[in-house]
Amino acid sequence: MFGVLLVHGKPEAYNYDGEVTIALSDWYHRTAHENELWHLSKVARGVPPYPDSGLINGVGRYPCPYAKIQGRPCDTTLQLRPVFQFQRNKTYRVRLLNTGAVAAYNFSIDGHSLQTIEADGIDVRTPIVADIVPIAAGQRYSFLVRCNEASNNGSRYLIRANLRKESLLLIDGWNINQYPEALMGDVTAVLQCVDKDLSQQASRAVVTTEQHTCDDVVPPRSGSEDLIYLDEMALAPLDGISAPDHVDEDFMVSAVFFEGPEDNIRRGAFNYTPFKLPDDEPLLMKVIDGKSIADAYHLKIEYGSVVQLVINNPFFGPHPFHLHGHHFWIMGMGEWYDGDYDPSRHNLTVNGVKRDTVVVQEQSWAVIRFVADNPGLWTFHCHIDWHNLSGMSLVFLEGKEIVRDQIKVPEEAQRVCNLHSRSRDPHRFTHKSSTIKRGSINRHVHL
Ligand SMILES: [Cu+2]
Incomplete structure (x- = not known):
């Protein structure tokens, strides 16, 4: 199960007309458990399992020739990337999260700069403009984005999450993933600017997907561009409160x-x-x-x-x-x-x-x-x-x-704790159900 939980600030620090959420992740074909067992074995020597794909909002691609050698099915019509439709002359809040296990990304939108207004849930005092925002596992940002002046009805721009492969350590090519070279670092989505009225849509934007095959290799952004990387330390908080100048x-x-x-x-x-x-x-x-x-x-x-x-x-x-x-x-x-x-x-x-x-x-x-x-x-x-x-x-x-x-632990949380410790004891699995007593309340819990 995969999703994003948004906590809305009150009042909103910045005005915007619509919003979209972009969750970056890294995807493994093996189960987490299999990867964990390998990682905690002698042979792994501390090296993380190498992911198979980078995903945006849960979709991505994998080269079919590599899938074939592993005897896995591969259907190029199911290899997708998101398309975000923004109404021109409207301001959008783009919420970006890196939900990945290990991979770091460089995020950017062609032809647009990103006005950073929030970092890890803290509104910033002055929006900081950048072309490229590096984002590591666990980090979050929000940007204000408006379709640029040169855009027309239907204009398309690439949203790039360049997976920084140097963040994935591969020592002597040794990994549980035998095909690390199959990982495609050019993880993309599309921003499409439209003139149609999107005000009836819940987020004032339309999010769809389109087919994106592995033959479509996206070259990196042109080296002639003078690209500004986000200056993270400039994102001082909106409340204006500095760090204490003493330490206890x-x-x-x-x-x-x-x-x-x-x-x-x-x-x-x-x-x-x-x-x-x-x-x-x-x-x-x-x-x-x-x-x-x-x-x-x-x-x-x-x-x-x-x-x-x-x-x-x-x-x-x-x-x-x-x-x-x-x-x-x-x-x-x-x-x-x-x-x-x-x-x-x-x-x-x-x-x-x-x-x-x-x-x-x-x-x-x-x-x-x-x-x-x-x-x-x-x-x-x-x-x-x-x-x-x-x-x-x-x-x-x-x-x-x-x-x-x-501090009092709520009864519901205690109940979960009890179930958790029970599941750690293999003999407990033989019981079909059990009764947990908390004060005068008896609950019948089915396992
Ligand atoms: Cu670490």
Whole structure:
């Protein structure tokens, strides 16, 4: 099941006449479970499974000759790309999300610039204009787009999501996917400008698909164009609130990969401590019950404090790091090969972008700051699913006493937890149903 959940701000910070949502993803022909087993085996050596296709809103293509060698059916009439119809002289909000497991994209629309008005759910103070917007797994943006002055009724422009293959690490061609060369990086959709009145459509736009075969190779945008890449740090928040200029709790983590001495499996980790999910009950329940969570890598922070996290990435690939429960200010980040964060060499700013997912470039660093104003257990993890899976994650235990004394888990959530822990025990599958007791309420639950 695949979809997008939109949370509308109130009041809207920017005016627009219509809107469309563009969800980018990467697609695997193998099941997630098969990929997970391979990735967590010795042979994978920490390399992520290589995707088969890039998709826009769930559609894409795969070269039929490669499908044939693998004995898979291939129907070119089912290889599609979306067509977004915009009414001319109307302003549209394009919501862009990268829902992929690993792939990063460069997003652009031919003949149009993108006015960035939102990053990861935070409205920006001044729209920042760009031709190309890099977007990593887990990141979101909104742009205002209007059909350009030169467009006519029916004009078509390519929407390009160029899959950045350098974000997919392939070491010596070794992968569970034996045909990495079949991945087509030119993932496209179409913007069509029309004069017809679309005001009766729900989103004031019409979204359809058209056939898009694998013979149709889309060359990259012309090198003669002077293309502007989004300056992410210029996306200061609309509320005008800068990062606090002091820090109460300062942490430094290094995002590493290393081979466990006991099993020779290469895992991702912060500070050589791969995150481990508890086998019994959720961490939140443990804290509420006053139990220790020593088995999971966690950082304890006081409610109300200003927390700074220095993230160093000594690895030869980027990581998009995502924090739950908060937005943070990015205080600074290095270019590729900038080395570890060093206060004597690197400057920080309190006026940068506020968001919840930051890309830390290869062999480089980033510094983020947030206010601990949301008691709970909040995970901070790499949004490359494979890195997260093997352990590149930690938990902020924020306001422990408040969590223990004041947070109540709703009954429905407890019920789900119980079902989850039951499903982990193979013997439980033999039961057809069970009764869960919560206070005076008895519920009969069918499994
Ligand atoms: Cu990562």
